[in-house]
Amino acid sequence: MTTLTFKVTDEEARLIRSRARKERVTVSEYLRRRASISLSSSRKPGKVRCPHTGAMIFASSENQAPLTTDAVRELLSDFP
Numbered sequence: 001m002t003t004l005t006f007k008v009t010d011e012e013a014r015l016i017r018s019r020a021r022k023e024r025v026t027v028s029e030y031l032r033r034r035a036s037i038s039l040s041s042s043r044k045p046g047k048v049r050c051p052h053t054g055a056m057i058f059a060s061s062e063n064q065a066p067l068t069t070d071a072v073r074e075l076l077s078d079f080p
Helices: 010-022 027-039 069-076
Strands: 047-049 056-058
Touching: 010 027, 010 069
Parallel strands: none
Antiparallel strands: 047 056
């Protein structure tokens, strides 16, 4: 298996580690998942029925954790 090495700032390292912890995976697995999402983003998203509301919603890809309220809050935390 090949090893990749690259530099990030201290803040970027903290962010990557924090997000990996939230998904309960290693940093390596987190980065692999993020890279494969970018490579496979050309596929049409699937739909599933929400177990809570019964509405049809977009399904997360196989290698991506489901979108949670906490994840949305984090994404929007620096939005004006």
